[in-house]
Amino acid sequence: VESDMSQVAAKTTSHLWNAMHRYNPDAQTMMAVSGKGSWFVDEKGKNYLDGVSGLWCLNLGYGREEIAEAAAAQMKQLSYFPLTMNHPPAVKLAGKISELLGGNYQTFFSNSGSEANETAFKIVRQYHNQTGNPGKYKIISRYRAYHGSTLGALSATAQANRRVKYDPSAPGFLHVYPPYSYRSIFGDNPEESDLKAAQMLEEMINWEGEETVAAFIMEPFISGGGVIIPSPKYLQRVAEICKKHNVLLIIDEVVSGYGRTGEMFGFMHSAGVKPDIVTMAKGLTSGYLPLGATSVKSEIYEAFKQEGKDSHLRHVSTYGGHPAACAVALKNIEIIEKENIVARVRELGRKKLGQLHGLADHKNVGEVRQAGFLLGIEMVADKATKQPVDEASVAAIVNACKEKGLIIGKNGDTVPGFNNVLILAPPLTSTEEDLDFIVDTVNAVIRGI
C-alpha cells in the first residue's frame, strides 16, 4: 500500500496545480490518505496533528461518521434540487442559522466564503439602489483583511502580496486602517488604538461622502492577515458609525463562525452588535462538503420583495445550497450544540492553548494573540524595533513542528513581504492530550531557536 500511494503522489503532483504553490523542484508536497479526529495520515503512514484544521475549516475534525451518513442519506433521498425552488435541508438550515444569529435573518446559499462575500456585495448595492440611495456603491474593508480569491472578494482583500499580480481590482473597493495595536501609528494601548482605528472609518466615510458608501466588511478577527484580535469595543464603535451613516455592516464569519473563537460567531464577543449581513462557510459544514451562506437581516430583505417591481436579487448558483451540503451543515450544527463545543473552546482555549502566552518572554516573540482556538504568534528579529523575522526562520519553525508531527501555519504580511505570524487553529474537538501535544511541541521548537 505504501509504495502504491507514493506512486500516486508522484503522478498526481505532476498534473495537479497546487493552491498557493511556489515552484520548487525539490519540494515534497504533503499527501494525506486518511484522517480521524484532529489527526491525518500521509501516504507513508506518518501521523500528523492538523493544527490549522485544513484551511481553518475542520471545526469538528476528520472522520465523523454521523456527518458522512447525513450526506449519504440526503443523496439517496434527493440528490440535487436548485434553490430557485425549495428543498427541506435548505429551508431547515436557513431557519437554524437565523435562530443562531438571534432571529430575523434570511439566508442565500452558495459554495464558498468568496462567493458568500460576492453575494453580500451584490445585495448591498442593490439594496441601496432600491431604497432611494442609488449613489451608494462603495465597499470599504480594512488593510490586511482576507475576504476571498475571486475578483470582487479579492478587491476587498487588502494584503498587497495577494493582489498586485492581479490588479487592477474591481472599482468601488476602498481600504481603511486596521485595528492592529501591536504595529499601530495610534500606539500600543489596545483599546485606545483600536478605537482610533474605528474612527478612521468614520473619517473615510465623511471624506468619500456618505451618499457614496454602501457597506463596510470586516472579519471579527483578521485571520489570514496574521490573527489580529481587536478590543471588543472596536466592533461596537464600528457598528455605531455604520448605523449613523446608513452604511451596511457585513461581518465575515468564514473563519470565526461556528465556535472557533469561543462564541458561536466572532461578532458575539462585542455585546449589542447585530450585523446587517453575516457571511459564512468553512465551519458551517466543518469542511465535509462545500457550502457558503450570506445571511441578511429581514429589514434589508424586505427591499427585495416589492410586489410588481423588478426588485428581486438577480443572482443564482447552480450548486449553492446543495441538499447534501445543507444536510451536512445541519448535522454539524447539531453536534456543535449537543457537545457544547462553544463552551469547550472557551474553557480549553484558556486552560490549554492559553499556556502559549508564556512564550511572550522569548526574544523572538513579539506578541501572542488568541481568541478561543485561534492563536497567532508574531515572530520578530528584534523586540524593540519589531523588525519581523525573515521568511526562512519562520519556515524553519513550521518545518521543525512538521518533523515532530504537528502542522502549523504561517501568515501575516504584517510588514509587506513578511509572513511572520505562526498560526494555530486546531479542530474544536481536539482532545486535551492533542492540545498538550500542540503546546509542548510549539514551546519546544520556539524555545529551541
Ligand code: PMP
Ligand atoms: N473570508 C475569510 C475570512 C477567509 O479566511 C476565507 C478563506 N480563507 C474566505 C473568506 C474565502 O473563503 P473560500 O476559500 O471558501 O472562498
